[in-house]
Amino acid sequence: MNPTFRGIAYVSVWVVIWGTVASLMDWMLLTGEVYETGTAGQATTFIAYGAATVVLATRFAGRFLATDDPSETPDQK
Template sequence: MNKKTLVGVSYVSAWIIIWGTVGSLIDFYFLQSTYLPGSLGQFLTFIITAIISSLIAIYMFSTINNKFIS
């Protein structure tokens, strides 16, 4: 495994953890007051968080890639 592959896999893995953590924290709040487990609201919380997280990850990738691969 070369350095480029290692950085790419690590980057995607880190963003999956970030997305899951942020989504779960938001979901915890809404489960207490707004919607029930397994409802459309819970699904939308994770989908919207995933989209936002993906956009941020794509935007930041070139900076991270240049920093670690150069």
């Protein structure tokens, strides 16, 4: 598989995961009246989940972005 496509797909999946998980948590906090829409609490929720997602994506990148073929280098097209 093309390394560029693999990288784009990997990042795209993590963006969807971040958006889904952060939105679900935001919805729970909004319905629980922990904070209101547009407040710093809402921004903090999305920033915190974004940071956690970056850490996880970086940590798992080696498993998913490793080339299948040892002779294939990231510079090959």
